[in-house]
Amino acid sequence: MANTGELALIQQIRQRAAHRSGTVRLGIGDDCAVLRPPTGHDILVTTDFSLEGRHFRRDWHPAVSVGHRCLARGLSDLAAMGAKPMAAFLSLALPEGLSKTATGRRWIQGFLAGLMALADATGTPLAGGDTAAAPGEAILADIVLLGSAPRGSELRRSTARPGDSLYVTGALGGASAEFQALAARPQRFRRAIADAAHPHLFPIPRLAAGQRLRRLATAAIDLSDGLSTDLRHLCEESAVGAAVDAAALPIHPLAQASASPLDHALNGGEDYELLFTASPTARVPKQIGGIPITRIGQITRSRGIFLSGNGEDEPLRAAGWEHRI
Ligand SMILES: Nc1ncnc2c1ncn2[C@@H]1O[C@H](COP(=O)(O)OP(=O)(O)OP(=O)(O)O)[C@@H](O)[C@H]1O
Numbered sequence: 001m002a003n004t005g006e007l008a009l010i011q012q013i014r015q016r017a018a019h020r021s022g023t024v025r026l027g028i029g030d031d032c033a034v035l036r037p038p039t040g041h042d043i044l045v046t047t048d049f050s051l052e053g054r055h056f057r058r059d060w061h062p063a064v065s066v067g068h069r070c071l072a073r074g075l076s077d078l079a080a081m082g083a084k085p086m087a088a089f090l091s092l093a094l095p096e097g098l099s100k101t102a103t104g105r106r107w108i109q110g111f112l113a114g115l116m117a118l119a120d121a122t123g124t125p126l127a128g129g130d131t132a133a134a135p136g137e138a139i140l141a142d143i144v145l146l147g148s149a150p151r152g153s154e155l156r157r158s159t160a161r162p163g164d165s166l167y168v169t170g171a172l173g174g175a176s177a178e179f180q181a182l183a184a185r186p187q188r189f190r191r192a193i194a195d196a197a198h199p200h201l202f203p204i205p206r207l208a209a210g211q212r213l214r215r216l217a218t219a220a221i222d223l224s225d226g227l228s229t230d231l232r233h234l235c236e237e238s239a240v241g242a243a244v245d246a247a248a249l250p251i252h253p254l255a256q257a258s259a260s261p262l263d264h265a266l267n268g269g270e271d272y273e274l275l276f277t278a279s280p281t282a283r284v285p286k287q288i289g290g291i292p293i294t295r296i297g298q299i300t301r302s303r304g305i306f307l308s309g310n311g312e313d314e315p316l317r318a319a320g321w322e323h324r325i
């Protein structure tokens with residue numbers, strides 16, 4: 001017998017996702033979606049899990065936040081490479097019987113509302129996905145994002161050069177500080193809505209900044225694991241080192257108000273800001289679309305990564321997020 005739960009859910013997603021777009025020739029409903037990138041553009045592809053217990057908890061994160069964050073994770077990777085979103089694909093594994101309870105139905109509705117609100121706000125059509133009953137009790141989501149950029153113009157991690165200046169967009173540590181507050185008192189965040197005051201629950205992928213940086217930056221990465229770890233990724237891929245000025249770091253007010261502002265900013269993760277490098281002679285604006293841009297250090301020929309403060313340099317250990325496998 002057909003699983004009415006699955007079919008009804010897909011039907012609902014299909015209605016909500018109906019979207020006219022030049023690039024999505026065929027969206028939800030057939031065996032594949034058909035996409036057509038703009039002439040002269042390359043296609044960029046990224047995929048990210050959102051796993052209950054790892055990336056969110058149902059008793060901590062409101063469902064709208066889980067949906068928003070699921071899409072934001074992928075959009076941030078597109079932003080890091082200067083791509084414009086073309087289409088998203090959502091694979092969902094839901095515990096058996098979830099849609100049979102009112103609480104479960106509300107969770108699914110909230111998740112989809114959060115995801116689709118960000119999809120609408122960023123012009124990202126949901127063009128397909130997959131739905132299945134999860135083998136266990138955890139909700140598992142995977143988002144695939146496709147984006148486009150003029151051929152050969154994408155930003156990479158591997159192209160920073162010694163002497164380049166190092167910059168970040170926005171502020172650091174806010175997501176981690178808010179996450180700590182959420183874990184301590186989740187009920188305070190039940191009704192949080194998507195705005196810039198919630199860097200953990202509703203991060204804003206820096207798509208406009210990324211696209212603008214295509215002509216300005218020499219290399220870029222998005223900050224998902226934490227500055228200390230993501231800077232190491234960029235330096236390793238580029239075979240360079242870096243010197244970061246601790247006093248220059250733009251620390252988010254939520255982190256500033258916490259017991260360990262610098263630790264949140266360096267190692268907290270999930271800020272989804274962009275870390276990028278530019279030639280010392282490039283004219284890097286003070287802000288892009290209202291998002292401040294801050295110079296936090298420079299790229300060095302010698303391969304070490306250092307943090308300077310109080311006139312002293314100390315090695316910057318990669319102490320951000322790493323999945324223990
Ligand atoms: N299971 C896998 N199979 C193939 N490639 C993978 C796998 N996991 C990761 N990669 C690739 O490794 C590279 C680094 O992946 P990683 O997930 O660390 O990216 P990230 O942007 O730093 O992290 P995230 O977006 O998850 O926060 C990417 O090119 C990614 O496509």
Ligand SMILES: Cc1ncc(C[n+]2csc(CCOP(=O)(O)O)c2C)c(N)n1
Nearest residue numbers: 053054055056057224225268269270321
């Ligand atoms: C329940 C719960 N526990 C811990 C965290 C923190 N966290 C999870 S993954 C990650 C780094 C980015 O992930 P990835 O490397 O998979 O992209 C961070 C900082 C959370 N958000 N929810």
Ligand SMILES: [Mg+2]
Nearest residue numbers: 077080222224
């Ligand atoms: Mg990334």
